Amino acid sequence: MKELSVYTDRIKNFLENYFSRDSLNISNINRWGMDIVEKFKNFSLKGKMLRGALLLLSTEMFKKMVTPGDVKVASALEIIHSSLLIHDDIMDRDLTRRGGKTIHSQYTDIFKDLSKQEAYHFGESLGICAGDIGFFIAFNILSESELASEIITSIVSLWSEELSYVGLAQMEDLWFSTVNIDDIDINDVAKMYRFKTSRYSFSLPLMTGAILSGQNERIVEVLKNLGEDMGLLFQVKDDELGLFGSEYKTGKPVGSDLKEGKKTIYIIQILHNTDKRDREEVINIVRNRDSSPSAIARLKSIAKRSGAIDDINTMFEDVKAKCMEKISQLPVDPAYKERLRKITDFIIKREL
Secondary structure, eight states, X not given: OHHHHHHHHHHHHHHHHHTTOTTOGGGGSSHHXXXXXXXXXXXXXXXXXXXXXXXHHHHHHHHSOOOHHHHHHHHHHHHHHHHHHHHHHHHHTOOEETTEEOHHHHHHGGGTXXXXXXXXXXXXXXHHHHHXXXXXXXXXXXXXXXOOHHHHHHHXXXXXXXXXXXXXXXXHHHHHTTSOGGGOOHHHHHHHHIIIIIIIIIIHHHHHHHHHTTOOHHHHXXXXXXXXHHHHHHHHXXXXXXXXXXXXXXXXOTTHHHHTTOOOHHHHHHHHHOOHHHHHHHXXXXXXXXXXXXXXXHHHHHHHHHTHHHHHHHHHHHHHHHHHHHHHTSOSOHHHHHHHHHHHHHHHHOOO
């Protein structure tokens, strides 16, 4: 969105130049070095750069400027995000991401002479290695940011803690996919969202920007809470787009969450609102992981007539009001508050 485009352009310019450097040591190690550099360059530049852009917005709204070091920190966070997506796609067995083939499926194609099972195994294995390498690329970029050592230490400490929470929440998400939907409480799913998406995608970049601009703990805490609310809106909207959105716009297959047995708040809300006949149909679709167009169409029809969509929209408005209250508490120029309000609106109304 235009409120963040000025920041995303700077991140993309940095990553374009970084991955084009002849001095990147990993390029010369073996046959995979240059390959992984090219894959990360192409994959990362297709991203929305949401997290990095929020980081730079947070930095600028407090200190009224963005330095090259700040851009490096934002770029490092985007590389970490790309690495997490590479691993996430393996766990979810997704074959498309960001409008193209996932990294592990690109590697699978190399092993065409092997059996399908063996080719997929090697593709996944190389994908895991690629994601791991991305984490170390990110921390190398962070080390080159030329920031004060105490600031880098604070950022590494924050990121290490929050990214550990992401891993634990991902484990919980995988666990939820193995149990019956009736055995899952909506509050447990909301908690999983908080640590898997909300804090990582919104709180973390906003808090990092505050650290880069020397803000006190009270401001950092307000940004953490604001990020949790914005992230909840983002994830539930993601659930909606995953069910009823357009693969052309989102870059991911419609129904992929259903196919993997994910128990989203959206699905739980639909189930909560249904009568006996519709309830059995929803449970059957979820149990059978039926992501066919006809199943998606039936779910959408049930969601509308049961009032689940209306209830989700009411939840959106309630959480949005909390976001607006927290934004009003920030000691920043009104123009930046308005940017945050527009971003919150965009999260709710987005189609990708």
